[in-house]
Amino acid sequence: MELDAIYDFAVEASRYLLAGLALLIIGSCVFSLVTRRFGTRVGSYLVEAKTKKRIPLTRWENSIGRSTTCDVILTTATVSRFHAVISKRRTGWVVADTNSRTGVFVNGEQIDKPVQLSHGDKVSFGTAMYEFFDVDVDDLEREKEKERRKQARVAARVPVRTGNEGVEFMPALIDEAAEKAYVIGCENCVVGRSPDCDIRLKYQTVSSEHAKVFKLGSGWFVEDLGSANGTKVNARFVTTGRRRLRDGDILSFGGAIFVFNEHYKVRKK
Amino acid sequence: MAEKNEKKQKPKKPKKPKHPFNWLSMLLFATMFQLISMMPVIFLSEEINIEVVGVFGGFILTEWLYFVCARWFAKQRATELEIIAFTLSGIGLVTVASVYPNYALKQFIAILIGLAAFIVLLAIMRNVEVISALRIPVAVAAVGLLCVNLVMAETINGALNWISLGSFSIQPSELVKVAFIFVGAATLEKLQSTHSLTRYLIFSLGCVGALFLMRDFGTALIFFATFLVIAFMRSGDIKTIGLISVAAVLGAGLIIYFKPYVASRFEAYRHVWEYANDGGFQQTRVLSYSASGGFFGLGIGEGRLRHIFASTTDLIFGVICEEWGLVVGFCVILCFAFVAVYALRLARHARSTVYSIAAVASAALLLVQLSLNVFGITDLLPLTGVTLPFISRGGTSMICSWALFAFIKSADIKTYPILEKQMEDK
Numbered sequence: 001m002e003l004d005a006i007y008d009f010a011v012e013a014s015r016y017l018l019a020g021l022a023l024l025i026i027g028s029c030v031f032s033l034v035t036r037r038f039g040t041r042v043g044s045y046l047v048e049a050k051t052k053k054r055i056p057l058t059r060w061e062n063s064i065g066r067s068t069t070c071d072v073i074l075t076t077a078t079v080s081r082f083h084a085v086i087s088k089r090r091t092g093w094v095v096a097d098t099n100s101r102t103g104v105f106v107n108g109e110q111i112d113k114p115v116q117l118s119h120g121d122k123v124s125f126g127t128a129m130y131e132f133f134d135v136d137v138d139d140l141e142r143e144k145e146k147e148r149r150k151q152a153r154v155a156a157r158v159p160v161r162t163g164n165e166g167v168e169f170m171p172a173l174i175d176e177a178a179e180k181a182y183v184i185g186c187e188n189c190v191v192g193r194s195p196d197c198d199i200r201l202k203y204q205t206v207s208s209e210h211a212k213v214f215k216l217g218s219g220w221f222v223e224d225l226g227s228a229n230g231t232k233v234n235a236r237f238v239t240t241g242r243r244r245l246r247d248g249d250i251l252s253f254g255g256a257i258f259v260f261n262e263h264y265k266v267r268k269k
Numbered sequence: 270m271a272e273k274n275e276k277k278q279k280p281k282k283p284k285k286p287k288h289p290f291n292w293l294s295m296l297l298f299a300t301m302f303q304l305i306s307m308m309p310v311i312f313l314s315e316e317i318n319i320e321v322v323g324v325f326g327g328f329i330l331t332e333w334l335y336f337v338c339a340r341w342f343a344k345q346r347a348t349e350l351e352i353i354a355f356t357l358s359g360i361g362l363v364t365v366a367s368v369y370p371n372y373a374l375k376q377f378i379a380i381l382i383g384l385a386a387f388i389v390l391l392a393i394m395r396n397v398e399v400i401s402a403l404r405i406p407v408a409v410a411a412v413g414l415l416c417v418n419l420v421m422a423e424t425i426n427g428a429l430n431w432i433s434l435g436s437f438s439i440q441p442s443e444l445v446k447v448a449f450i451f452v453g454a455a456t457l458e459k460l461q462s463t464h465s466l467t468r469y470l471i472f473s474l475g476c477v478g479a480l481f482l483m484r485d486f487g488t489a490l491i492f493f494a495t496f497l498v499i500a501f502m503r504s505g506d507i508k509t510i511g512l513i514s515v516a517a518v519l520g521a522g523l524i525i526y527f528k529p530y531v532a533s534r535f536e537a538y539r540h541v542w543e544y545a546n547d548g549g550f551q552q553t554r555v556l557s558y559s560a561s562g563g564f565f566g567l568g569i570g571e572g573r574l575r576h577i578f579a580s581t582t583d584l585i586f587g588v589i590c591e592e593w594g595l596v597v598g599f600c601v602i603l604c605f606a607f608v609a610v611y612a613l614r615l616a617r618h619a620r621s622t623v624y625s626i627a628a629v630a631s632a633a634l635l636l637v638q639l640s641l642n643v644f645g646i647t648d649l650l651p652l653t654g655v656t657l658p659f660i661s662r663g664g665t666s667m668i669c670s671w672a673l674f675a676f677i678k679s680a681d682i683k684t685y686p687i688l689e690k691q692m693e694d695k
Contacts, residue, residue, distance in 0.1 A: 007312075014305045015565040019596035021302040025356055026603045028290035028298065029349045033611055036347075038618045060620045061457040069505070085458040087621065090396060090688070098462035114458065 043088055046072065049122075049129035061087040064125060065100075078102045078126030086117070086132075093117040093134060102126030171220055172264035173199065173213075173251060182258070183266055187215040190225070191253060205229045205254030211238075213245070220245040220262065229254035295352050296336050300329060303359040306593070309569040310367040321366050324373045328362055328380065335384065347683040349611070353604045354659060354674050358383075358667070360601065361660035364588055368575045372662060375437070379664035383671030390447075390672050394679035395688065397456055397621050404452055408472055411448035414441045415479040422483065430483045442480060442488045443665035446634060447672040449476060449492060453499035454627040454676075466500055466509065481524070486531070487645075487653030491637050493517060498633040502626045538651040551577060551584055555646045559590035559598075566594030581662040583654050586643050601660065605639045608632055608677065615680040624680035631673040 046055040055072055062071040065083040074083070080100040087094055096114040097104040105124040106115050117123065119134040119141070173182040173191075182199045189198040194208035201210070207227040214221055221242040224231040231238045232252035233245065245251070247262040307325045311317060332355045339345045358380050366373035393399055418441040422432055431438045452472060473496045480489035500510050525532045541549030541556075558574040561567070572591040574580055580588055590598040612632035616625035635658050642657045644650040656663055658670040678684050 011309060011568050014308065015568055015594060017305050018302060019565050019594050019600075021298055021305070022356075022597045022600035025295065025298050025302060025352065026600050026607060028295050029353060029604075029607055031290055032295075032347075032349055033607065033614070038614060061622060063457055063461055065461075082461045082464070085456075085461055087456070087458060089398070096458040096462075098458060 044086075044093055044135050045133035046086075046123070046130040047133050049131060054133070055130075057086055061085060063098075074125060074128050076126060076128040079128055080126070083125045091116060093132070095123060095132075100125070166268050167265055168268050169263040170266050171213075171260070171262045172266075173258035174261050174264070175256070175258055177257070181261075181264060183264060184213055184220075189213045192225070201253060201256055203254060203256045206256055207254070210253045214242075216242075220260075222251065227254065292336065292340060292348050292352075295349070296333070299352055299356050299359070300332070302356065303329060303332075303363070306359070306363045306569060310363055313367065313570045318370050321370050321373050324362070324366065324377045328359065328377055331381065331384065332359075344686040345684060346686065347681055350608065350674055350678050353608060354387075354671065357601065357604060357659035360589065360593070360597070361585065361657075361662070361667075363569065364585055364592075364660070365581050365662045367570050367592075368581050368588070369662075372581070375664065376662055376667070379667040380671075382664065383668045386668050387671040387675045387678075390675035391679055391684060394624070394627070394675065395685055397623055400451070400454065400623055401456065401459070404455075407448050408452040411445045411452065412472070412475050412479075414448075415445055415476060417441070419479060419482055430480075430485045430488070437664065440663070440665040442483070442485055443663075443669040445476060446488075446491070446495075446669050449473070449495060450499070450627055450630045450634065450673070450676060453496075453503070453630060454623040455503065457622045460503055460622060464504070466504055466506070469500070469503065470513070486534075487641055487655035490641065490653065491634060491655065494637040495630055495634045499626060499630045502622075502629060535651040539648065541648045549648070551579065552646055552648045552652060555584055555587035556648065559587045559595075559647075562591035562594055564595050566590075566592050566597065568592065579654075582656055583642065583652070583661070584646055585661050586657055587646055589660070601657075602639065602643065605635055605658075608674075609636050612677045612680070615677065618682075619680040620682060624676075627676040628680035631676040635670070635673055 043060070044057045046057065047053070048055070057072065059071055063082060063085055064070055064072045064074060064079075065081050066074060066076075066079045067081040070082065072086075080102065082098055083100040083102075084104045085096050085098055087096070093116070094114045095104060095106065095111070095117050097111055103110045103126070105111070105122075106117065107122050108124075117132045117134075119132065121132045123130050123132050171184045173184065174180070175182070182201075184199070186198055189212065190209055191197060191199045191201060191206075191211045191213060192209040193201060193203070193206045197209060199213075205228075207225075207229070209225050210227040211225055211231045212223045214223070222231060222233060222238060222245055223242040224238045232250075233243045234250050235252070245260050245262075247260065249260040251258045251260055303325075311322055311325070335351065335355075336348060339348060339351070362373065362376050362380065365376045393403070418430060418432060422430055422441075430440050430442050432441060453469060473492070477489050477492050477496070480486075480492060497510060497514065500513070501507070504510075537544040537548030537552070541552040543549070545553045554574060554577050558572060562572065566572075569592050572588060574584060574587050574591050577584060586598060586601070589601065609632040612628040616629045619625040619628065638655050638658055641650060641653055641655045642661075645652040645655070656666040658673070659667065682688065
């Protein structure tokens, strides 16, 4: 008796449960349809040859022609109303001529059956010229270019400067007015008017043996050799002893003025 | 403090939008629905029918196996269509098993074959190239099948559309439905280069004509409606389609004028209560019994419509309304409405016009068939004797329904995760 009552209750409850579950199933399906996003993604572009205007191909199959029902509407007179179709297939982008009057040309050759398009191909519909632009490939190439530049930057950082092969750096006296450089070729260099000097300066105010530029340790120094008009470093006379020279110091032998450049670029012999 | 900062700076994983109904919960709902509906059938009789229990167990096992494989191994991300297909098949299986327990196994095998056809068609539909290559062979095979049908078919229930193969019989017109859509779908490139419906029109005329000769007017009407949808999707040429429709109406008028027996089949239409015991027998019973079911039904196995002829085929919707309730009956109709909306949305973003046409045409075919069935038995349309997709008893009809769902599903890029990934990687 009790079992029967339970059974009856179960049957009664199942009627309502079935209706509720049926509504729940269809409701959940509708919910997932409503919340689902169907996005379109730009797959590639046609770039007009003259104006460089970009025409996006947003569908998997794009009809091209003069008709207003086409996905890509070309207004050129030589384009047929339904001229061609560019579609994305498993192997990539494919262009097909759809019985157009003036034909489709890929890189100058007329096509009679569907032809695979690659990035940068020139496509003409009649006389309308376009360049095919695959976004995926384009992205890839941009990425590669970026990578290449980055690597170049890293490589440039390792040696101080690149492109300096066959070149050495030496100290020099630079006559900026005459745009002339006197390289200091030895470690004990005599400057003067005499032809025996290491650096010969043909100025009236320079004594025959005017001064000495020499290396001591890692630095360069200047010493006056008893010249008539004296030697100045940064407008101060070098009277006794030596004076340390730094890059960019202004040296004056008599009235002849030079800039000291410690790393003057010289072609290697 | 520093650690805290580090933790804060860690990039968070982008959260997936939370979905209250994921596939597992939907599958659980469907399974619960099926289990609850199966219980009365199992305990209805004094003795428990082992075969029926086995069939029900097998059905639920198949369902779970399919979903687990599809989700985990095939990595499919959208399985709403299968939920609907399995739910509807389940309703049909339970109803058939409750009325004719001996047919349960046959119906279950039909579901299995239908599922296999679904999977195979999905694989075929993956590549546009394969579809294009198969179109002409399929068209030839379809016409051939109809011719064979005309020559060697048997007349059952007034229509000449059964071919008997040993212990079971098939209904070629159901298989031709699938072929009809398959042949009708074409790539944009094809559509744009021919711009003419002539070849497809000839094929369609052949199919519809053969169906007329078989006196299967319901299916002929379904084909015609599907043809209109496909023709519109292929050409967008409303003038031609209008012309074809006018011609068809005139042709139908002529047929009724010269062959009055055709009209006699429809004489009870809109007058079923006057012919309550002959021409309108089934319709009147459906109307009164399904009304007695109310919103929540009498309970499975408790109805009286089950004793009327064709209760598990043409009248099954009436049985559902009476025993399962109007709410479930309404949900069945909503399922098809959902499928139609789903197909329309998929079609707009499909990979090719092939998929758009196939999906929309399949949804239209299912809707037309549903309307002819439901409105036919409720006397809103003439009773033409077509099946209710997925639910009615009948193997070929079940296979066809699954195959049509494959067309809709193939329009969805989410069906092919490998393809989707390849496209993204490239």
